[in-house]
Amino acid sequence: MAINIIIVDDKRINREVVKGKLMAYKEIKIIAEAKNGVEFLKQLKETKVLPDVVLMDLEMPEMDGIETIQIATAAYPQIKFIVLTVFEDTNRIFESIKAGANGYLLKEDSAVNIIDAITNVYEHNGIPMNPAIAHKTMDLLRQMPVHTYREQEENDKIDINNAGLSDREMAVLKEMSSGKNYKAIGEKLFISPLTVRKHASHIYEKLHVSCRVQAVNIAHKKKWFG
Secondary structure, three states: OOEEEEEEOOOHHHHHHHHHHHOOOOOEEEEEEEOOHHHHHHHHHHOOOOOOEEEEOOOOOOOOHHHHHHHHHHHOOOOEEEEEEOOOOHHHHHHHHHHOOOEEEEOOOOHHHHHHHHHHHHHOOOOOEOHHHHHHHHHHHHHOOOOOHHHHHHHHHOOOOOOOOOHHHHHHHHHHHOOOOHHHHHHHHOOOHHHHHHHHHHHHHHHOOOOHHHHHHHHHHHOOOO
């Protein structure tokens, strides 16, 4: 059975190049492509066949790759995401990993490397990375503080009563859990996307997390929204 792939990149030429690298491999089936995160998430809601692996660009208009991965991994945890980009920026690598990316390659990587990465992440739940990216990631991990057991215990103790979230923040978190982006949440709650972002920042601070995925995971774990 072929591995179903979606390519997400705002530049058509980039999508064509990636398709050209993959089309010769029978174990790969490209089922769709999207030009940004908004279009991709809409496809997921409408399609009857979800992708197994998504090749995701980072820099895109309307919704970038990192926010897209955050939303999609919360709503569709079975989908694997491989970042395919031209960037080797350490901060972007870190943000991608925190968002839920399963691998990180450069667009200049060969077809063989991309196919190997897709197979690795799909069949073995691996974490494929371009060698240069892997070195940067290791350097990044060495610089990160180690979380203590006490910090983990504190997270485990969080419940809906002592989380300290306001009614508005709970409403925002609920919409975040459903996979909506900031604009859609704002429209639903009649507030601006900027206000939504501020509420999200307060939510992360109160839950002692650093991103949407971690906050949503706590909400799901605690069954705050059923």
